[in-house]
Amino acid sequence: MLQYARPLQRVIEELQRLPGIGPKSAQRLAFYILRSGPEAARALGEAIGSLPNGIGRCQVCHNYTEGELCPICDDPARDRTTICVVAEVSDLMALERSGEYRGSYHVLAGVLSPLEGIGPGDLNIDSLLDRVSQDGIREVILATSPSVEGDATAEHIRQLLQQYPGVVVTRIALGLPVGADLDYQDQVTIARALSGRREMQ
Amino acid sequence: MHITKLALENFRIYPELQMEFSQGLTIIVGPNASGKTSLLEAIHLLATTKSPRTHIDRQLVRSGAPHSRLQGQFVSTQNQATNISITLPGEHAGEAEQITTAKQVKMDGAAIDSVSQMIGRVPVVMFSTEDLNIVKGSPGYRRRFLNVATAQLRPRYLDDLQRYRRALSQRNQVLKSIRHADAPRSGLGPWDTQLIEAGAALAADRQEFTQTLSEAAELVHGDLSDGAERLVLCYRGDLADSDDDEARKGRFAELLAQNEDRDVEYGYTTVGVHRDDFSIIINGTALRRYGSQGQQRTAALSLKLAQADVVTAWRGEPPLLLLDDCLSELDVCRGSRILELVQHLQGLIITSPVLNEVLAARSDADFFRVEDGRIEQTTPGAAEMQ
Numbered sequence: 001m002l003q004y005a006r007p008l009q010r011v012i013e014e015l016q017r018l019p020g021i022g023p024k025s026a027q028r029l030a031f032y033i034l035r036s037g038p039e040a041a042r043a044l045g046e047a048i049g050s051l052p053n054g055i056g057r058c059q060v061c062h063n064y065t066e067g068e069l070c071p072i073c074d075d076p077a078r079d080r081t082t083i084c085v086v087a088e089v090s091d092l093m094a095l096e097r098s099g100e101y102r103g104s105y106h107v108l109a110g111v112l113s114p115l116e117g118i119g120p121g122d123l124n125i126d127s128l129l130d131r132v133s134q135d136g137i138r139e140v141i142l143a144t145s146p147s148v149e150g151d152a153t154a155e156h157i158r159q160l161l162q163q164y165p166g167v168v169v170t171r172i173a174l175g176l177p178v179g180a181d182l183d184y185q186d187q188v189t190i191a192r193a194l195s196g197r198r199e200m201q
Numbered sequence: 202m203h204i205t206k207l208a209l210e211n212f213r214i215y216p217e218l219q220m221e222f223s224q225g226l227t228i229i230v231g232p233n234a235s236g237k238t239s240l241l242e243a244i245h246l247l248a249t250t251k252s253p254r255t256h257i258d259r260q261l262v263r264s265g266a267p268h269s270r271l272q273g274q275f276v277s278t279q280n281q282a283t284n285i286s287i288t289l290p291g292e293h294a295g296e297a298e299q300i301t302t303a304k305q306v307k308m309d310g311a312a313i314d315s316v317s318q319m320i321g322r323v324p325v326v327m328f329s330t331e332d333l334n335i336v337k338g339s340p341g342y343r344r345r346f347l348n349v350a351t352a353q354l355r356p357r358y359l360d361d362l363q364r365y366r367r368a369l370s371q372r373n374q375v376l377k378s379i380r381h382a383d384a385p386r387s388g389l390g391p392w393d394t395q396l397i398e399a400g401a402a403l404a405a406d407r408q409e410f411t412q413t414l415s416e417a418a419e420l421v422h423g424d425l426s427d428g429a430e431r432l433v434l435c436y437r438g439d440l441a442d443s444d445d446d447e448a449r450k451g452r453f454a455e456l457l458a459q460n461e462d463r464d465v466e467y468g469y470t471t472v473g474v475h476r477d478d479f480s481i482i483i484n485g486t487a488l489r490r491y492g493s494q495g496q497q498r499t500a501a502l503s504l505k506l507a508q509a510d511v512v513t514a515w516r517g518e519p520p521l522l523l524l525d526d527c528l529s530e531l532d533v534c535r536g537s538r539i540l541e542l543v544q545h546l547q548g549l550i551i552t553s554p555v556l557n558e559v560l561a562a563r564s565d566a567d568f569f570r571v572e573d574g575r576i577e578q579t580t581p582g583a584a585e586m587q
């Protein structure tokens with residue numbers, strides 16, 4: 001079988017290890033990089049290569065940061081009495097984009113999943129409890145996804161937070177996406193939104 | 202609900218097939234292994250995205266073909282048409298570049314990525330000879346029947362079932378790590394909560410469905426047995442004796458706590474709705490153990506006909522009923538009674554290896570003859586002669 005030239009083959013193999021990239025996408029990307037010239041290729045390589053050096057985890061919330069504290073924990077305008085607990089940094093970014101939330105975050109770096117060998121000790125839960133015990137926290141919002149694993153993780157944290165009776169623990173709501181027609185929603189979403197209905201004031 | 206058009210490409214033994222159906226009764230006659238059941242299977246697959254015979258889609262693709270395509274048009278009693286098409290990859294799908302390796306389902310041209318979007322849109326009930334297992338077989342067959350039937354009626358049911366199964370595997374994994382690696386028992390708590398939540402919902406739906414089905418089946422079976430037999434269904438399981446959501450959750454929590462030591466020792470969860478069953482009782486006696494073969498066969502058919510009645514009542518749309526070879530072992534009198542019971546349905550397809558007198562007498566029906574993957578429309582007289 002005909003093989004690609006060695007450097008090309010190596011790039012294809014490395015790209016293939018990325019999530020969502022199969023052999024064909026990897027091949028297309030590799031050809032694109034090759035065609036876009038040495039300057040662009042070098043810039044891309046450098047950006048990727050220096051990624052681990054420049055970035056660490058925020059000491060408070062475990063968000064990615066260049067310094068000791070992430071921009072959110074470093075911002076004095078943020079409400080530090082409210083902590084929103086998310087599974088991943090990408091979830092934090094999604095909440096930030098809403099522009100609605102002015103409190104702080106806590107990134108667990110995963111959800112409980114014994115089948116994948118992830119137990120409570122593998123998540124940033126101890127540091128969350130430290131924060132709650134020290135900082136005069138008023139509310140903890142559990143914003144893990146509504147999957148079985150996300151719900152179980154929220155439930156686990158709720159149980160642990162019971163030892164702080166002054167702290168209100170809330171769970172983000174499930175429901176219909178905004179701006180979409182009810183008749184286009186799948187039936188499970190509608191059923192769950194219906195069971196989570198609330199009285200209008 | 203009835204089907205108006207069916208087109209198959211490389212499905213089972215059919216290289217290519219196009220069929221049109223009219224409203225009412227369709228009778229398909231052909232020798233064994235001629236492809237009758239595959240036709241009903243294709244219709245069931247289009248309506249539900251699932252084959253009633255196998256969960257391995259590759260087996261449905263004609264041997265050697267890269268993929269299989271199915272298309273069907275279904276029309277409701279409100280005269281609303283739903284077009285569904287499914288593409289199934291075959292054994293070698295990955296090798297041919299332009300063919301994807303995943304099953305693709307489209308409803309009215311739009312891609313469907315979750316089964317729950319389609320559930321209940323095209324209600325269908327199929328009876329095949331394998332359904333005798335619902336009466337005779339292990340509890341697993343009856344749970345499968347409950348799951349498939351209830352999921353068609355309650356879209357949320359499938360979601361609860363998937364959540365339950367997921368939480369159960371996670372909990373079992375924790376049990377194993379407690380046993381082998383001395384993990385703390387507190388790790389069970391979050392999974393217990395998920396299991397209890399989904400389990401109580403499943404038990405409630407199964408309880409209600411079994412009760413409704415029992416009432417419908419009693420009527421149907423009474424009719425089929427000349428009033429001699431009274432058929433009753435009874436939902437059985439760890440949460441079957443609880444009457445409301447609170448009681449079910451309380452009971453489940455209690456059982457999980459009581460059996461925790463044993464669960465840890467075995468490394469899996471020994472209580473819960475994954476062990477549910479229902480018993481089928483005729484004149485006070487459990488049919489599974491004491492019924493005759495004929496009695497069991499008639500009861501299996503009664504359950505399916507009753508299921509069609511429940512679908513009609515709950516969804517407001519009578520299902521398309523597919524009866525695979527159900528009359529051949531019944532006497533003439535029972536056979537014609539079955540046809541009377543289902544004649545109100547808008548869509549009914551019956552297959553049979555021979556054209557018996559009950560079927561031949563139905564001048565209102567469309568007749569087809571199948572042989573070696575070829576199908577042709579015929580008349581009762583001509584079909585009889587062959």
